[in-house]
Amino acid sequence: MFDILMYLFENYIHSEVEVVVDHDELTDELARAGFHRQEIQKALAWLERLADLQDSQSKPYLDHSPGKSTRVYTAAEAARMDTQSRGFLMYLEKLGVLDFETREMVIDRVMELETPQFTIDDLKWVVLMVLFNVPGQEAAYDQMEGLLFEEPEGLLH
Structure with missing residues (x-):
């Protein structure tokens, strides 16, 4: 799929x-x-x-008051997305590529995938697909596209 x-x-x-x-x-x-x-x-x-998912009626899990909350992943979510993937989502939030709502949309779409192995590269593509489909997220999409296709320069620490 x-x-x-x-x-x-x-x-x-x-x-x-x-x-x-x-x-x-x-x-x-x-x-x-x-x-x-x-x-x-x-x-x-x-x-x-x-x-x-763009319809607010279909997102009962969002309370629209994220504040300074911490996302706790369910056992199924943690099994699907390893620590590196969950850390990458947090990184995208800190960069402003994802907000709490688009993060939840990404997690929802990841959980619906029927793939035996899910990698961070797969996650990047899901994030890109979600951002492409959400109106008003053009700048975040462009930023994510840059992250997806950029080649690392120099030494990585």
Whole structure:
């Protein structure tokens, strides 16, 4: 499913090509690209749920008063996202790339992925997909895109 999301993001969304609106046409095109129809349906449902998360009614877990709170991860979230991934989310919050709401959207989308292994690189792509789909997050998207594609210079400590 994640491969399909990456394919869609790279070939349609990120390249700013006009996205095929017809669900059946898109499904057929993805099937011709070699993806299984069941996985295609899961990926499209994942994207639809991402769009639904922008509606405040579908986010009962947000109390809109984050203050100086600390995010405590559930056992399932900690099992899916290792310490490095959770630390990266905290880093993105400190940079201002994510706010508490977009962080929760990212976690929600990560938990919906059906992938046996989830890496920090996968997390970066999920963050990019979420930010792309949230109106008003263009600057954060650009900043995240820079973080995703930048090559480290010099020695890393």
